[in-house]
Amino acid sequence: MMEKLLVFAALLLLVFYYAAGAAAAEAIESTISEKSGSVRDTELQLSRNRLRRDPYEYLQKLLLLWNLQITSAPIGSLQKPAQSCQHLLNVDKYAPSGEYWIRPKGSNKMQVYCEMDVGGGGFTFVSTRAVTASATSSSISQLMTKRSSVLFRFVTDKFEQYYSIVEQLDKFRYKPLFVAQNSDVGYTQPLNKRTMGATGYLFVGILDAATARxxxxxxxxxxxxxPIDFTNCDANPNSYIALFPNHNELSPRSYHVPGIFNRWRNTFKPIPAGLEMPRKYFFFTEMHFGGCGVYSSSDNWGFLTASAVGVR
Known part of the structure; x- marks a missing residue:
């Protein structure tokens, strides 16, 4: 009787050994697929054939492959996010323009568009999804270590795209540009802030109110x-460009004075075909300068429909 019990117990242990190993192996194989988007099928198939003989040998092989997928992931991938597009370019000077994953210090991972070809590259564009009412101003400002310029992209109704590298006029070169999320402290507020801005906005300040007044x-x-300049005729201190994801699809202010916008548009340069940025990075845009500069928004720009801003 005792011998039968020992045999039965041994059989139970064998079944548990096989089942546990197979279950663990299946779980890790699924995780590799989710992490990398693909599994090294040939190697896994060879290992899978050994499963009947030794499930724990297969499990060991999977653990090795999983570790290899993580450690060999390129910088800018979901598994190994960069800190910013500039950081990615510093690590890989041949990195092409496109979508990457980043994790700024103290923030969660996010997918962004990296412009690596224009103006020396390294510009980070965040999507409209990343701009929400709960986001803090530091989440975008910490991506900007070079405050002398920003890169604007514009998209047309035919998905053609143009760019503009924006800098201070020479006389104000000593003043850094201000870029923040949900913050315009020290500058005049966007006119659409109370409506569209309730769900978040990006703010690009050129001159602070004290300087512009x-x-x-x-x-x-x-x-x-x-130079895209004007003479401030009444000391009105507006000097900003605001970008709204407009999640609730609200109507903007109808006020429109084109002013210097047409001159700005004449300086745009085309983005080569094949290097277009996805639409999710483009925002409804409001710009306001002066006192006799411009008040305009992207619903009045004709064939141009929206803009995006990149920082580095």
Missing amino acids: VKGAVQGYKSNGV
């Missing part, structure tokens, strides 16, 4: 090296 002063910015 000067009647008769020449103000503005440079686009692709060309």
Whole structure:
């Protein structure tokens, strides 16, 4: 009787050994697929054939492959996010423009678009999904270590795209540009902030209100090296461009004075075909300068429909 019990117990242990090993192996194989998008099928198939003989040998092989998938993942992947597009470019100077994964310090992973070809590259574009009312201003500002320029992209109704590198006028070169999320402290507020801005916005400040509040002063910015300036006729201190994801699809202010926008548009340069950025990175845009500069929004830009801003 005792011998039969021992045999039965041994059989139970054998079944448990096989089942546990197979279950663990299946779980890890599934995880590899989710992490990398594909599994090394040939190697796994060879290992899978050994499963009947020794499930724990297969499990060991899977653990090795899983570790290899993680450690060999390129920087900018979901498994190994970069800190920013500039960080990615510093590590891999041949990295092409496209979508990557980043994790800024103190933030969660996010998918972004990295512009690596224009203006020396390294520009990070965040999508409209990343801009919400709960996001803090630091989540975008910490991506910007070079505050002398930003890169704007524009998209047309035919999905053609253009760019503009925006910098301070020479007389204000000492002033850094201000880029933040859900913050415009020290600058005038966007007119659409209370409506569209309730679900989040990006803010690009050129001159702070104290500096811009000067009647008769020449103000503005440079686009692709060309001055886009105006004379402030009444000391009105507006000097910003605001980008709204407009998650609730609200109607903007109808006020429109094109002013310097047409001159700005004449400086845009085309993005080569094949390097278009996905639509999810483009925002409804409002720009306001002066006192006799411009108030305009992207619903009044004709064939241009939206813009995006990249920082580095």
